[in-house]
Amino acid sequence: MQQIVIRRPDDWHLHLRDGAMLQGVLPETTRHFARAIIMPNLVPPVVTARDAAAYRDRILAALPEGAAFEPLMTLYLTEGTDPADVAAAAGSGLVKAVKLYPAGATTNSHSGVRDLGAVMPVLEKMAEIGLPLCTHGEVTDPQVDIFDREAVFIDTVLAPLRRRLPELRVVMEHITTAEGAAYAAEAGPNLGATITTHHLIINRNHILVGGIKPHYYCLPVAKREHHRLALRRAATSGLPCYFLGTDSAPHVDALKEHACGCAGCFTATNTLPLLAHVFEEEGALDRLEGFASLHGPAFYRLPANDTTLRLVKRDEAHRFPDKIFTEAGPVTVFDPGFPVHWHVEA
Numbered sequence: 135m136q137q138i139v140i141r142r143p144d145d146w147h148l149h150l151r152d153g154a155m156l157q158g159v160l161p162e163t164t165r166h167f168a169r170a171i172i173m174p175n176l177v178p179p180v181v182t183a184r185d186a187a188a189y190r191d192r193i194l195a196a197l198p199e200g201a202a203f204e205p206l207m208t209l210y211l212t213e214g215t216d217p218a219d220v221a222a223a224a225g226s227g228l229v230k231a232v233k234l235y236p237a238g239a240t241t242n243s244h245s246g247v248r249d250l251g252a253v254m255p256v257l258e259k260m261a262e263i264g265l266p267l268c269t270h271g272e273v274t275d276p277q278v279d280i281f282d283r284e285a286v287f288i289d290t291v292l293a294p295l296r297r298r299l300p301e302l303r304v305v306m307e308h309i310t311t312a313e314g315a316a317y318a319a320e321a322g323p324n325l326g327a328t329i330t331t332h333h334l335i336i337n338r339n340h341i342l343v344g345g346i347k348p349h350y351y352c353l354p355v356a357k358r359e360h361h362r363l364a365l366r367r368a369a370t371s372g373l374p375c376y377f378l379g380t381d382s383a384p385h386v387d388a389l390k391e392h393a394c395g396c397a398g399c400f401t402a403t404n405t406l407p408l409l410a411h412v413f414e415e416e417g418a419l420d421r422l423e424g425f426a427s428l429h430g431p432a433f434y435r436l437p438a439n440d441t442t443l444r445l446v447k448r449d450e451a452h453r454f455p456d457k458i459f460t461e462a463g464p465v466t467v468f469d470p471g472f473p474v475h476w477h478v479e480a
């Protein structure tokens with residue numbers, strides 16, 4: 135029997151939604167994670183400090199009995215965001231980051247930013263106070279192929295922004311390309327990059343070969359195999375710029391298995407056994423703790439958790455539930471497509 139003990143992990147990019155869905159999926163995260171950066175793309179989005187406080191209270195009210203979990207709140211950047219409101223929300227400790235969605239990039243992003251110039255006063259204030267900007271790093275220009283949108287975002291949005299505001303602390307969320315991984319490695323201490331569990335496991339063939347697989351469709355969409363391999367090298371490199379953000383994103387099956395299916399993979403339930411599997415395959419189990427539990431808090435200038443979590447490899451494969459049944463409807467759990475022998479023990 136093989137086992138490792140790591141500091142309790144955090145999820146630096148998580149969708150919890152609201153209402154019945156929040157109630158249904160929250161235990162899947164709190165079972166293993168101590169904290170999570172909570173995405174603000176509700177309908178309507180979490181735009182002001184007041185919105186964030188109310189959403190935090192709804193999350194805390196939905197916590198399972200006895201769960202020790204801290205939601206780390208974010209604000210959704212719009213062209214109407216008030217720099218003073220952001221500064222006050224950060225100063226009080228309520229808000230840990232601001233999220234940039236280019237308008238139209240993903241689920242519930244139509245309130246996002248069309249013109250970065252319009253939000254420059256907010257970004258300047260964030261640079262001044264050290265509040266991170268989390269970026270959905272894809273351009274939305276219809277002329278740009280969906281598989282190229284991350285690389286084009288880096289060249290045409292991220293790099294110019296960081297040249298203009300080098301003090302701004304930025305998280306490249308859910309990088310999916312070799313270009314994204316390479317940019318993060320060279321970018322210095324003001325930039326971090328999260329990597330999801332599923333982008334370490336699937337490439338675009340998983341979505342498209344042998345019939346379309348809607349539960350593997352997410353945004354940014356999985357790319358070619360060489361990008362997946364680059365992400366594996368990055369996650370297991372031990373470099374502190376890379377850390378876990380699952381982007382676990384629940385949608386009910388009826389909206390995934392649909393003529394215009396929603397983007398998102400739901401990995402909260404099985405992320406840790408899957409990561410142990412991946413890191414073992416890469417000969418890097420000793421670097422799992424850094425990726426899942428240490429690099430994220432260091433970037434966000436928070437202490438690492440002082441509790442631990444034990445992962446044990448057993449002969450029998452882990453039996454994940456196929457679905458989580460919420461009051462909003464069933465949500466399919468990400469299926470890696472291979473047996474996983476790692477189990478989380480308390």
Ligand SMILES: [Zn+2]
Pocket residue numbers: 147149173381383
């Ligand atoms: Zn996301």
